[in-house]
Amino acid sequence: MRRTRLAGALTAVIALALTATGCGGGDTPAAPSAAGAAAAPDRVEPLPSPASPRLPVTVASADGRRVTVDSAERIVPLSGSLSEIVFTLGLGDRVVARDVTATFEQAADLPVVTRAHDVSAESVLSLRPTLVLAESTTGPAEAVAQIRDAGVPLVVVPAAKDLDDVGTRIDDVAAALGVPASGTALRERTAERLDAVREKIPAHADRPRVAFLYVRGSAAVYLLGGAESGASSLLEAAGAVDAGKESGLEKDFTPITSEALAAAAPDAILVMSKGLESVGGVDGLVKIPGVAETPAGAARRVVSVDDGVLLNYGPRTDRVLASLVDQLYGEGK
Numbered sequence: 001m002r003r004t005r006l007a008g009a010l011t012a013v014i015a016l017a018l019t020a021t022g023c024g025g026g027d028t029p030a031a032p033s034a035a036g037a038a039a040a041p042d043r044v045e046p047l048p049s050p051a052s053p054r055l056p057v058t059v060a061s062a063d064g065r066r067v068t069v070d071s072a073e074r075i076v077p078l079s080g081s082l083s084e085i086v087f088t089l090g091l092g093d094r095v096v097a098r099d100v101t102a103t104f105e106q107a108a109d110l111p112v113v114t115r116a117h118d119v120s121a122e123s124v125l126s127l128r129p130t131l132v133l134a135e136s137t138t139g140p141a142e143a144v145a146q147i148r149d150a151g152v153p154l155v156v157v158p159a160a161k162d163l164d165d166v167g168t169r170i171d172d173v174a175a176a177l178g179v180p181a182s183g184t185a186l187r188e189r190t191a192e193r194l195d196a197v198r199e200k201i202p203a204h205a206d207r208p209r210v211a212f213l214y215v216r217g218s219a220a221v222y223l224l225g226g227a228e229s230g231a232s233s234l235l236e237a238a239g240a241v242d243a244g245k246e247s248g249l250e251k252d253f254t255p256i257t258s259e260a261l262a263a264a265a266p267d268a269i270l271v272m273s274k275g276l277e278s279v280g281g282v283d284g285l286v287k288i289p290g291v292a293e294t295p296a297g298a299a300r301r302v303v304s305v306d307d308g309v310l311l312n313y314g315p316r317t318d319r320v321l322a323s324l325v326d327q328l329y330g331e332g333k
């Protein structure tokens with residue numbers, strides 16, 4: 001339960017900041033990233049031969065209910081991560097709405113019905129969904145109950161916090177959609193790609209200490225990630241040390257202070273790309289108190305990953321891991 005609440009808290013902070021800054025665009029032009037990594041197109045890659053749903057099915061929902069799904073003709077996923085899985089399973093043409101964090105290209109034109117975990121039950125119901133997919137952190141509870149009371153099948157999927165959750169999460173969504181074989185294919189494809197990325201990590205490389213900073217200049221949010229931030233699993237899979245966790249920060253996030261950064265002593269800093277933009281790029285990031293005094297700040301060694309995929313733990317997590325590995329161990333690092 002504690003992990004779920006923490007995941008929800010971070011997702012809410014991120015979504016609030018995205019909303020406050022016009023979906024994360026920020027108010028200050030970005031300086032070039034120190035990593036110099038080119039951003040990949042923000043698209044998902046559907047399975048080449050998606051299956052048609054075989055319904056009805058009855059599945060277990062993470063809130064302890066049993067839910068029967070009779071139709072997947074009109075799907076409403078209430079998080080960007082769930083939307084990503086549905087589209088990658090090849091059923092994106094059935095999705096009729098999105099969360100504000102579903103920023104990938106194929107979903108861009110869908111109406112937004114969720115902002116910062118503030119689900120609008122009226123907006124959801126107006127789209128006549130035949131299936132709603134929610135996270136265990138989705139809220140408010142009254143809105144979720146209102147959707148259920150209207151007779152719409154609503155399946156809750158556990159929130160993801162690390163790489164071990166990816167396969168189970170894909171299977172849960174595929175089962176609710178009546179495409180379990182597609183779920184197996186996607187889970188195996190994702191696992192193979194993650195394994196391929198791990199093999200590219202230099203065998204004898206020193207383990208860099210990486211601090212995950214969540215920053216939003218427009219919203220004046222400056223946080224240092226700890227053990228429960230959601231980034232530890234990715235950093236460790238990339239052969240790095242989560243500097244915040246290693247320094248003793250047990251909760252999800254703590255306000256950035258010079259003392260906390262000195263204790264973390266990161267060799268590199270991980271930030272979301274739009275967060276980096278919001279503080280004026282690397283030039284602005286090193287002006288945050290304490291950052292310039294760290295080894296990472298002094299070397300201007302900054303790793304940035306797109307907001308829409310960093311903590312999704314889904315079908316594109318291999319791209320996130322590949323970007324981390326490339327930026328941490330690439331030529332000249």
